[in-house]
Amino acid sequence: MPYLRRNAPRPEPIDCRILTAALELFVSRGYHNVSVHDVQRRAGVSIGSIYNHFGGKEGIAKALYGHLLNELSELVKEVMESHKSLGERSRTLIRLLFEFTETRRDIIAFVFHAKHREFLPDEPPICSAEPFRRMRDMVEEGMARGEIGQGNAWVATATLFGGAIRLIQLRLDGVLEEPLPELAEEAWESVWNGLGAGEEVVPLAGRSAARG
Amino acid sequence: MPYLRRNAPRPEPIDCRILTAALELFVSRGYHNVSVHDVQRRAGVSIGSIYNHFGGKEGIAKALYGHLLNELSELVKEVMESHKSLGERSRTLIRLLFEFTETRRDIIAFVFHAKHREFLPDEPPICSAEPFRRMRDMVEEGMARGEIGQGNAWVATATLFGGAIRLIQLRLDGVLEEPLPELAEEAWESVWNGLGAGEEVVPLAGRSAARG
DNA sequence: GTCTATACGCTGATAGAC
DNA sequence: GTCTATCAGCGTATAGAC
Structure with a gap:
């Protein structure tokens, strides 16, 4: 089950939104030039969700x-x-x-x-x-x-x-x-x-x- | 003229000390995991000198x-x-x-x-x-x-x-x-x-x- | 030119309401 | 589970004495 679904129906799972946003940002700017706030903003979720799902920035990278x-x-x-x-x-x-x-x-x-x-x-x-x-x-x-x-x-x-x-x-x-x-x-x-x-x-x- | 002199006599120019220290740190930890203070400490010079010579961390990397x-x-x-x-x-x-x-x-x-x-x-x-x-x-x-x-x-x-x-x-x-x-x-x-x-x-x- | 002390923004992370 | 508001620490950079 690929975590990245192109053209998925609206309610895309929150994990995927976060991972997708993080991947794009990490690749374009480099891991260290991306803050958790950046990911949160681009994924359209809150910081709390990020920490709930992945425990932090490094958790996202690991996943x-x-x-x-x-x-x-x-x-x-x-x-x-x-x-x-x-x-x-x-x-x-x-x-x-x-x-x-x-x-x-x-x-x-x-x-x-x-x-x-x-x-x-x-x-x-x-x-x-x-x-x-x-x-x-x-x-x-x-x-x-x-x-x-x-x-x-x-x-x-x-x-x-x-x-x-x-x-x-x-x-x-x-x-x-x-x-x-x-x-x-x-x-x-x-x-x-x-x-x-x-x-x-x-x-x-x-x-x-x-x-x- | 190589910037790195091995076994040079004591009073090694300050630029070289900074560059040598920075190179070692950047390579071993990665640029973003090294602070100006780290470089300063390892080179045995003050922060002021670093900004005088290279204008900052990025200046060191450029040089x-x-x-x-x-x-x-x-x-x-x-x-x-x-x-x-x-x-x-x-x-x-x-x-x-x-x-x-x-x-x-x-x-x-x-x-x-x-x-x-x-x-x-x-x-x-x-x-x-x-x-x-x-x-x-x-x-x-x-x-x-x-x-x-x-x-x-x-x-x-x-x-x-x-x-x-x-x-x-x-x-x-x-x-x-x-x-x-x-x-x-x-x-x-x-x-x-x-x-x-x-x-x-x-x-x-x-x-x-x-x-x- | 070299140094110390200080300012200040940003970042990762948490607390607590909903 | 999701959110907002807030914190503490670090890291860059500057001010000013020597």
């Missing part, structure tokens, strides 16, 4: 964080169920993340762009949160099956998804003007097949083929 | 930001001068950044890990700052020379350096336990030569060779 990581984790899980090879899985996941960046910008921004340690010091680092662990598992599985060469799993995961995550950041920062989905295929192919033509380092010929 | 981006920009410049191919340039830069992450952790953390937009809203996004522009130029040059396939320069830059930047973040978050320099070569090779064995997508055999 938001949990919800969104869950949603993302579900996404990764679905990708792993519907595709079996690491190649297809990573290609699909990158495409989906890129689409999300355009259609549900705030969610992606909060998860990939916020410094959670600064306001949720007790939470473990985001890289060790479930969705990111799943990505690493995905890579390890592919490595065990020989789809990619043996090596450090962290390095392989960072290589496979680091470029995509970087592009998401560039897009969120307004540096990239094209919508990400247009770049998904190229981004995945580049990292999967390698950037270098390879003449110097690996003496194999004819590798600069299928590139667009 | 720091400028200094550190400059240093990083110099680094990239030197790499471009001492190497001519994109392959060698990117390999060297990744190795140097990984070494910096171990030896001058705070600098890398401030540049790669901080959300500057949250406290320096007037600065352009960091991805469009000089050192990052230089990296992109580096890639475009390599593309023009045919070292890598034609394509979107942003995608290629993100692919080439995104994995390394991701590894730096993992290391700064304490998720990675090995010192980065040990992983530098593998990280670069993975992205340069490609992760996928390539059977399905690019029908070429025998590519899983030189990987460690």
Whole structure:
């Protein structure tokens, strides 16, 4: 049950109103530049309600964080169920993340762009949160099956998804003007097949083929 | 002239003391969780001095930001001068950044890990700052020379350096336990030569060779 | 230029009526 | 459960002595 219902009938539950307002504000101004009063005003509820439901500002952030990581984790899980090879899985996941960046910008921004340690010091680092662990598992599985060469799993995961995550950041920062989905295929192919033509380092010929 | 002198003789200039203290505090606690009093105390100077030299907390951040981006920009410049191919340039830069992450952790953390937009809203996004522009130029040059396939320069830059930047973040978050320099070569090779064995997508055999 | 002491707005949080 | 009114503390910034 997604906490965010678009175009819901008037009487939207108060929790959702608060979370929605907080997400928008946190993403646009940054957690520390948003006061409880701001959230209260934008959500159209009173301060009392906020403290009743979430116990304070940090409580809102915690709830938001949990919800969104869950949603993302579900996404990764679905990708792993519907595709079996690491190649297809990573290609699909990158495409989906890129689409999300355009259609549900705030969610992606909060998860990939916020410094959670600064306001949720007790939470473990985001890289060790479930969705990111799943990505690493995905890579390890592919490595065990020989789809990619043996090596450090962290390095392989960072290589496979680091470029995509970087592009998401560039897009969120307004540096990239094209919508990400247009770049998904190229981004995945580049990292999967390698950037270098390879003449110097690996003496194999004819590798600069299928590139667009 | 680096603003940070290690083991300098006692009477270290007051500006440096302030900047050094601020950098350490900003990185360890986050900008918004540090007060001017904290900086003042740690630097061993008075509040008055801070306002005299930098005009306030934001002034410190601005100065720091400028200094550190400059240093990083110099680094990239030197790499471009001492190497001519994109392959060698990117390999060297990744190795140097990984070494910096171990030896001058705070600098890398401030540049790669901080959300500057949250406290320096007037600065352009960091991805469009000089050192990052230089990296992109580096890639475009390599593309023009045919070292890598034609394509979107942003995608290629993100692919080439995104994995390394991701590894730096993992290391700064304490998720990675090995010192980065040990992983530098593998990280670069993975992205340069490609992760996928390539059977399905690019029908070429025998590519899983030189990987460690 | 450096320092101490002080002012004051804002923020997170609570009390208590409805 | 929801609201309004209010509090106490902190954090930035300034005034003014040395």
